[in-house]
Amino acid sequence: MTALIYIDPAAIHPVVDGEWHRARLTGIPKPGQGITMLCGVTAAAAFEPLSERRAHGIPRQCSRCDAICRRERGIPQQHTRQSRP
Template sequence: MTAATIYLDPARIQPVIDGEWHRVTSIPLPGEEIITLCGARGTVEFDVYARRNDGHVATMCAGCDREYRRALGIPAQARGRA
């Protein structure tokens, strides 16, 4: 059978842990434990993007945002996200 390759960008992956979306540096496999940029841990599950909002909108993790911006040389956001 011919392979069907799906290309994913790790910068666009948004694992949600406890209502916050985080950033990771690699593309994880289902069942794998991940450690996000802020140090949060979780076991990977995949779901359809359309089901991402189960009655609430996940917010961005301030710690992951801070580390992501620092790594890319982007200034910190105002209002406590520094």
């Protein structure tokens, strides 16, 4: 019997040096496989339980990946959004 675990590659946000990134993944990378983020950073895939995500501090968002993702989706950049009254 098999227990299937479904994972959405679009929901994977790799953390490199304390920053979480976005990448165009078409599947789940194998451990050690190279991944290139939208911003151009490359790193080897590794996996840990979600409970370990903040073991080395709270990851911050990569501003370059965010800007690229927003531009591709037609979402205003954070610094250009107007606050609502």
